[in-house]
Amino acid sequence: MARDNAKAMDRRKFFGAVGGASSVAVAAAVSPLTATVAQAYDPGAEESKSRYRETEHVKTFYRTNGYETVRK
Amino acid sequence: MARMKFLCDADRCIECNACVTACKNEHEVPWGINRRRVVTLNDGKPGERSISMACMHCTDAPCAAVCPVNCFYTTADAVVLHSKDLCIGCGYCFYACPFGAPQYPRVGNFGSRGKMDKCTYCAGGPEADLSTAEYEKYGSNRLAEGKLPLCAEMCSTKSLLAGDGDVIAQIYKERVVRRGYGSGAWGWKTAYRETVAI
16 A cells, blocks of 8 residues: 555656646746747738829819819 | 828718618628718708718728737728738727727627728728739729729719818818808818818
């Protein structure tokens, strides 16, 4: 019985040691101190470039919404 | 560089909801989402006013300020867009927006609302211009086609103006000089933080 207890203790010590070591490793891996700094979303120059062009279509919109047509 | 803006001339809006319908049809907006809505104040009473509302593409957008995943960006045309690939549907932007612009495809709690959807000023999203992927997520990209938002283009009473802020401000000013000052350029001060000197 005493021998069984000793065995059990050994096993506990073993798992304690393994668990302790692995938890330290996990903590180091997920620690905010070691994590990379969050980056704001940068869509890039192509996605955020200007798409507006004053085409004939757009000019017609401006003309018909103003009083230009009333004056003529 | 031209700055894109919306201006609703509330003296002219007749609450026909054509802008709402045009938007839904043009972008095949999912069921339950309205990127644009017409709000009527003092309904049925003297001084009733209707205002067509959507995302006002704010200068200092509060939705972008509160987004935990930074999915918003502002284009060179001053149009506020977002990436649906990054959006987690948390709903913070909905609470931050003074115009109630952000919409969600489903009803639910944090994360189960689905990706946020809002007016793109008919300018698509971060995907390649006029691509199928862009259309499926954000709708059509009329700005890339050399056009303006359809809601404004098909407004029958010319109430809803869109385009270069300087040009539409001039159009509105011209109207005010001719007919007198009425409802004001609703939402401009809130969205663009500019002094409307009319």
